[in-house]
Amino acid sequence: MFRDLSRPTETGMPTYPGDPDVTLAPDATHEADGYATSELRTGTHAGTHVDAPRHTLPEGEAIDDQPVGRFAFDARLVDLRPLQPRAAIPPEVLPEPSDLDPGVDLLVLRTGWASHWGSDRYRDHPYLTAAAVERCRAAGVGVGLDTFGPDPTPAASGAADARSSERNEPDGTPAHDALLGDSLPIVENLRALDGLPSRFRLYAFPLRLPGADGSPVRAVAEWAD
Numbered sequence: 001m002f003r004d005l006s007r008p009t010e011t012g013m014p015t016y017p018g019d020p021d022v023t024l025a026p027d028a029t030h031e032a033d034g035y036a037t038s039e040l041r042t043g044t045h046a047g048t049h050v051d052a053p054r055h056t057l058p059e060g061e062a063i064d065d066q067p068v069g070r071f072a073f074d075a076r077l078v079d080l081r082p083l084q085p086r087a088a089i090p091p092e093v094l095p096e097p098s099d100l101d102p103g104v105d106l107l108v109l110r111t112g113w114a115s116h117w118g119s120d121r122y123r124d125h126p127y128l129t130a131a132a133v134e135r136c137r138a139a140g141v142g143v144g145l146d147t148f149g150p151d152p153t154p155a156a157s158g159a160a161d162a163r164s165s166e167r168n169e170p171d172g173t174p175a176h177d178a179l180l181g182d183s184l185p186i187v188e189n190l191r192a193l194d195g196l197p198s199r200f201r202l203y204a205f206p207l208r209l210p211g212a213d214g215s216p217v218r219a220v221a222e223w224a225d
Contacts, residue, residue, distance in 0.1 A: 005219040006048040019043045044214045053180040055213040056173045063212045073106035075202040081112040085124035091131040097139035110193045114146035120156035128175045142185030150175035
């Protein structure tokens, strides 16, 4: 069985605050030119994508420095629902390293936030605590998420930002830094996690972008029927 876990890449799609907008538009057309081509403008972290260590670490590996086989994952699904907006995910809801099969190299965290794609609420996704990240590092596993990422995303309004400060959310990208510092993968903006088995293969091959800090991917799950 195969399932596409990717977001469509299309004009006006949601992007992380401050990232480039995405446009996909005709260039040549059959009517005018006898063939069709399109122009795609996108950031490297638009839609469903993988992060390279260089994303947050100046001396980190670029996406094309990593072997392509690294992006074929043995994944384990972790259903974390229900979660409140901007909830801090603690370590105890993740598998103990001793409970993971040695082959597992990616935890796919189902927060339920995929249902908010396209709305401001998508920014208010849960995030990993430092202790949860340390559990991932101890197990040698990266994370796949149905959110913008493992760190908090800036909220949509100043008032919401103030409430975020009251909750003592971490600043910056500490979860990214810790995972990418160990060359552990981060796959973001996944979708269609409902009904997946607890174990599956996840293919998330990046474009070959020299020196890049990440890349859009076609994320596909595979499992035995």
